[in-house]
Amino acid sequence: MSVPGYPDAHNNTPYPMPQPGGYAVAPYPAPQGGYGDPRQAPPMGFNAGYNQGPPPVMNQPGPVGPVPAPEYGAPHGGLSQAPAVVPVGVPPGLEYLTQIDQILIHQKVELLEAFIGFETNNQYEIKNSLGQKIYKAKEKNDCCTRNCCGSLRSFDMKIKDTTDREVIRLIRPLRCVSCWCPCCLQEIEVQSPPGTTIGYVKQDWHPFLPKFSIQGPNKETVMRLDGPCFACTCCGDVNFELKGKDGDAPIGRISKQWSGLLKEVFTDTDNFGIQFPMDLDVKMKAVLMGACFLIDFMFFEKVGDGNQRSTVFS
Numbered sequence: 001m002s003v004p005g006y007p008d009a010h011n012n013t014p015y016p017m018p019q020p021g022g023y024a025v026a027p028y029p030a031p032q033g034g035y036g037d038p039r040q041a042p043p044m045g046f047n048a049g050y051n052q053g054p055p056p057v058m059n060q061p062g063p064v065g066p067v068p069a070p071e072y073g074a075p076h077g078g079l080s081q082a083p084a085v086v087p088v089g090v091p092p093g094l095e096y097l098t099q100i101d102q103i104l105i106h107q108k109v110e111l112l113e114a115f116i117g118f119e120t121n122n123q124y125e126i127k128n129s130l131g132q133k134i135y136k137a138k139e140k141n142d143c144c145t146r147n148c149c150g151s152l153r154s155f156d157m158k159i160k161d162t163t164d165r166e167v168i169r170l171i172r173p174l175r176c177v178s179c180w181c182p183c184c185l186q187e188i189e190v191q192s193p194p195g196t197t198i199g200y201v202k203q204d205w206h207p208f209l210p211k212f213s214i215q216g217p218n219k220e221t222v223m224r225l226d227g228p229c230f231a232c233t234c235c236g237d238v239n240f241e242l243k244g245k246d247g248d249a250p251i252g253r254i255s256k257q258w259s260g261l262l263k264e265v266f267t268d269t270d271n272f273g274i275q276f277p278m279d280l281d282v283k284m285k286a287v288l289m290g291a292c293f294l295i296d297f298m299f300f301e302k303v304g305d306g307n308q309r310s311t312v313f314s
Helices: 095-099 111-116 143-152 261-266 282-300
Strands: 102-107 123-127 133-140 155-161 166-172 187-191 197-204 211-215 221-226 238-244 250-257 271-275
Touching: 095 282, 102 282, 133 166, 143 282, 166 282, 187 282, 197 221, 197 282, 211 282, 221 282, 238 282, 250 282, 271 282
Parallel strands: none
Antiparallel strands: 102 123, 102 271, 123 133, 133 155, 155 166, 166 187, 187 197, 197 211, 211 221, 221 238, 238 250, 250 271
């Protein structure tokens, strides 16, 4: 004997349930595409419980930490990322930078450049502390500029996210290399999104130390970057200390990391680490990425059989 309003053991169709007032109402039909089984997890990339509104903005790897349990209302599938809360004023594609305090930058090995010394466009992979790729960067200029101007060459560099969307553009003009010409020192412009300037990195004149100003869109100095007197990777890291605009205690650093004897001698592939405060303005985090690329070209880029620069003099 089956309970009224529910299917019996033989899956017979239930009959209407009597209601007060003499009316009969059929059982509530199962919603199409409704809550589903709460024991199942939502598919990858789906924000559980957020079926309405715009799609999630988080295209990069999720924040480090335990994965939250799926909520009711999630369809069947894999794991879900937590919904992202986008702060006001964050350029599109830079949302992930609000969650991290360090970045790893790895230059990809160019076989043509390694074997015959023909300079090619530099390419980089930008990763989080877990080694997950969050961005990729590629230099853009012509063959004559690369092989005639060497490490001083001008370039446009596009930085794209994991969906191949350009989120940052770096523009480096041709500038002087010697500290004896203080009117034409190195600089790089950082745009995000492309076409909107968010900051600059400018070399400050100093007789023997590499010093840089991290500037905002109106060329106001926000932070400073100080390097060592001799920027040489002889079996160790080279650190450029990040400080406040008044040059007080360090708040972060850009490190050229030792990558092994064979790579250091026979190629110009470089590994860098960038550390900054977690609550630093996300635009300034992007500008620090530009500073890292400028430092790479100024002090660690080798062209052909030429040696890398190690000081502001050479």
